[in-house]
Structures are given as C-alpha cells and as structure tokens.
Amino acid sequence: MSNILVNDIECPWCHKTVINKLFFNWGAMDLVYYLNDRVKWYARPDKTLIPSYTYYKGGILNLGNPSFDKLIAFDILDYTPGNQSPCPNCDKRIGAIGAVIKNNQITDTIIMNTEIIWDLFKENHCDCTTLRITEEGYIPYYMPDYSKIPDKQEPFAKPMILEDS
Numbered sequence: 153m154s155n156i157l158v159n160d161i162e163c164p165w166c167h168k169t170v171i172n173k174l175f176f177n178w179g180a181m182d183l184v185y186y187l188n189d190r191v192k193w194y195a196r197p198d199k200t201l202i203p204s205y206t207y208y209k210g211g212i213l214n215l216g217n218p219s220f221d222k223l224i225a226f227d228i229l230d231y232t233p234g235n236q237s238p239c240p241n242c243d244k245r246i247g248a249i250g251a252v253i254k255n256n257q258i259t260d261t262i263i264m265n266t267e268i269i270w271d272l273f274k275e276n277h278c279d280c281t282t283l284r285i286t287e288e289g290y291i292p293y294y295m296p297d298y299s300k301i302p303d304k305q306e307p308f309a310k311p312m313i314l315e316d317s
C-alpha cells in the first residue's frame with residue numbers, strides 16, 4: 153500500500169535512469185501521480201478530511217498532514233534513508249530519493265546524498281519516510297504506527313484535491 157509517482161529519476165553520476173516509479177507514503181493512499189499533480193486526501197462529501205493514520209473499510213487511508221508547506225516523501229522501496237541502494241547501472245551508492253511536495257503539489261524529485269542522510273537521521277533513519285522542509289532546515293517526520301489500527305466504517309470518503317486555505 154503506497155502511492156506511485158511515475159517519473160524517470162536519473163543517476164547523478166552516469167545519468168541513466170535509476171527508477172521510473174517512486175513509491176511514497178503521503179496523502180490518500182494507492183493513487184498514481186505524475187509530476188506537478190496536486191496531492192489528494194480522502195475527504196467526506198462535506199469536504200472534511202478523514203483522520204490520518206486510521207484505516208477505513210474499502211482501503212481508505214490518509215497518511216501525513218495536508219497543512220505541511222514543504223516536504224520530501226522518500227521512496228519507500230529501494231531508496232529510503234535506510235537503504236541507500238546503489239545505482240543499477242554504474243553501481244555508485246545513491247542516497248535517498250524522494251518526491252518534493254510543496255503546498256500539496258508534487259513539484260520535483262530529489263536525490264539526497266548519503267552524508268546528508270546520515271547527518272539528519274543518525275541511527276534512526278530506517279523508520280523515516282518523510283522530511284519536512286522548514287526555515288530552520290530539514291526536520292525528519294516520523295509517522296505513528298498505523299499498521300495495527302482496526303478498520304472503521306467510512307464508506308463515502310473519496311480522494312480529492314483540497315481547496316487552498
């Protein structure tokens with residue numbers, strides 16, 4: 153369960169494609185996005201957001217917080233802060249790869265080098281899928297453990313683009 157950003161992401165060394173799909177956890181789950189898409193959130197017909205980190209019947213789940221101005225949602229498969237897999241073409245080590253989200257729009261992708269990742273996350277890097285970008289710098293954002301929460305009933309929520317507040 154995650155979102156997919158369809159986008160070729162180039163290796164900074166050999167300039168070949170490292171991944172063409174980035175799997176990330178932010179917003180309404182299980183949607184496919186392209187660059188410049190607005191992030192959707194599950195909301196009720198009256199446009200109230202369903203609470204994040206709560207499963208609802210029918211696979212409805214919001215992850216994260218739509219009020220964050222700027223953030224990086226990391227690839228949760230191979231290029232997380234915990235994995236930092238090598239480039240499949242040139243074998244050089246690549247830091248985490250993420251989707252850059254500004255005001256609920258996916259504006260870019262980013263490759264963060266291994267030194268920055270290690271400095272930011274220290275030994276806690278494996279659990280972190282998200283980085284807030286603030287005026288004070290990058291702040292790791294750890295999601296609560298939502299995996300054990302039982303389903304609730306919320307049949308009418310749909311993924312939608314929230315109005316700018």
Ligand SMILES: [Zn+2]
Pocket residue numbers: 163164165166167168239240241242243244
């Ligand atoms: Zn490469």
